[in-house]
Amino acid sequence: MxxxxxxxxxxxxxxxxxxxxxxxxxxxxxxxxxxxxxxxxxxxxxxxxxxxxxxxKEDLVLHRFSDREGGPAEVVRGRAPGASPLAALRRRFLDGLDRREILTGLNDTPQALVFHNLLYSTPSLAARLTAHMLRAEAALAETLAEADADADDDGVSARVAAAQIFGTQRVLADRNADDMRAGRSADDVHPEAVARAETAFDLLEHGLAARFGKAVR
The missing domain is CATH 1.10.10.60 (Homeodomain-like)
Incomplete structure (x- = not known):
């Protein structure tokens, strides 16, 4: 390049x-x-x-989302031959944890802490972030639908999958950011963050039935 x-x-x-x-x-x-x-x-x-x-003014904060290279849709489109979309997204999130990417929440630099505090405390930023994430989720759903060419449900499965993937990554990032705001270091939290991510992506890969499909007595 x-x-x-x-x-x-x-x-x-x-x-x-x-x-x-x-x-x-x-x-x-x-x-x-x-x-x-x-x-x-x-x-x-x-x-x-x-x-x-x-x-x-909001873009001064949110450009860290909108400028991101390798968003979920791009990760799926650029995955290695033979790799599943979910495996590629799992690998990308884990790599982000290793690199302490700000969007994983696992970043304890002063600027990252300011970034997350702003997101959680400013309604206009939260609204703009939600709109951005919905656009990115729609792009991922479209890409997943292309990867699942045999589906005949008008893309409903792809949209459900995209929503679950985005929700999973948001929960993981929020938990990591909570640890950072509590004063823990990214290096100390990293093993826990990786374990949480592996568990969460296992749920996505294998379904919720094994953990939450049992009848309540």
Missing amino acids: AEPGLRERKKQRTREAISNAAFALFEESGFDGVSVADIAAAAEVSKPTLFAYFPT
């Missing part, structure tokens, strides 16, 4: 400077206590320049 040119590197540095300035201000004053003008001034750019990189 060719290295980005000077223009692209300059744009990336500007984008990072804006994002870093925003997070520093959000950490100090909260999301609602910071204006776009404040962020532009801190990043030493104009408001039009800021909006060219981040169309809304």
Whole structure:
């Protein structure tokens, strides 16, 4: 892959400077206590320049979702020959834990803690995040339907599977983030996070009946 040119590197540095300035201000004053003008001034750019990189204030936080490479639909499409969609998604989540990716919740850097605190405390961010996740879930469902060409249920099974996968990853990430906010280190939590992920993906792979299909007496 060719290295980005000077223009692209300059744009990336500007984008990072804006994002870093925003997070520093959000950490100090909260999301609602910071204006776009404040962020532009801190990043030493104009408001039009800021909006060219981040169309809304919420995007300054949520670009960590929207900029993510290898989202679930892409993971399924790019899986190795012979690998199942679920196996590819399991491997991708476990790799994310190993790399301490912010979206797995297993990241104890100051910026990651600010990121998760903002998501959990700001209604406008939660609403935008929900919309983004629903779009990503729909894309995964479409990709799963393509992988299950013999299905004849109008994609219902693929949509149910996508919802379960997204729900599983959200629960795992939330638990990891809770541990980080409680002051635990990512390195200490990592073995537990891996075990939880393996258990959760086993449930997805083998179904709920073995754990939750028994009649209540």
